[in-house]
Amino acid sequence: DVKVTQSSRYLVKRTGEKVFLECVQDMDHENMFWYRQDPGLGLRLIYFSYDVKMKEKGDIPEGYSVSREKKERFSLILESASTNQTSMYLCASSLGPAGDTQYFGPGTRLTVL
Amino acid sequence: AQSVTQLDSQVPVFEEAPVELRCNYSSSVSVYLFWYVQYPNQGLQLLLKYLSGSTLVKGINGFEAEFNKSQTSFHLRKPSVHISDTAEYFCAVSSRDDKIIFGKGTRLHILP
Numbered sequence: 001d002v003k004v005t006q007s008s009r010y011l012v013k014r015t016g017e018k019v020f021l022e023c024v025q026d027m028d029h030e031n032m033f034w035y036r037q038d039p040g041l042g043l044r045l046i047y048f049s050y051d052v053k054m055k056e057k058g059d060i061p062e063g064y065s066v067s068r069e070k071k072e073r074f075s076l077i078l079e080s081a082s083t084n085q086t087s088m089y090l091c092a093s094s095l096g097p098a099g100d101t102q103y104f105g106p107g108t109r110l111t112v113l
Numbered sequence: 114a115q116s117v118t119q120l121d122s123q124v125p126v127f128e129e130a131p132v133e134l135r136c137n138y139s140s141s142v143s144v145y146l147f148w149y150v151q152y153p154n155q156g157l158q159l160l161l162k163y164l165s166g167s168t169l170v171k172g173i174n175g176f177e178a179e180f181n182k183s184q185t186s187f188h189l190r191k192p193s194v195h196i197s198d199t200a201e202y203f204c205a206v207s208s209r210d211d212k213i214i215f216g217k218g219t220r221l222h223i224l225p
Contacts, residue, residue, distance in 0.1 A: 107156050
């Protein structure tokens with residue numbers, strides 16, 4: 001059974017802290033994605049990666065960076081957390097190009113105080 | 114550029130009644146279309162997808178959707194809903210050369 005895991009379900013951080021969100025997939029997928037989900041806004045793509053050490057900006061990359069050192073792991077980094085980054089963060093992976101199914105992790109609900 | 118519109122943010126429906134969740138898209142190229150479901154406190158999972166071929170697509174849990182190219186729609190239907198269908202449903206569009214775009218979601222409320 002396919003599996004995408006995220007390091008935390010709930011996280012509380014203070015403004016200005018550096019925050020790491022980790023995502024691991026066990027399906028040998030090429031593509032990995034980070035989204036944020038906010039009520040009424042749906043899912044918005046932050047960054048994606050189509051190969052190790054490769055990354056592409058999504059629709060809302062400002063305030064975020066990513067790292068993909070190994071195929072199975074994709075990290076989202078908030079360099080200096082701000083209250084407007086309080087959100088649900090979802091990681092996903094897919095095997096191939098755009099038509100392939102994306103498999104999602106359970107999400108990390110981040111609160112920045 | 115592609116976009117997707119889910120016409121209803123919330124849909125209440127009585128248990129065992131039929132339901133339709135509406136989705137319209139815009140794209141200048143051939144599209145792939147998806148419906149994902151998010152149960153409370155979970156990530157998204159695929160309900161069904163249209164890549165090519167038959168315009169009527171059947172998915173899990175008794176859901177189906179019909180691709181209508183002339184109306185640029187991909188509405189999701191179920192003939193009889195159950196309380197366990199309470200969830201948020203996301204329509205999404207992509208093409209061969211572009212990333213997936215999600216709609217804003219439709220919350221399905223099942224009334225007893």
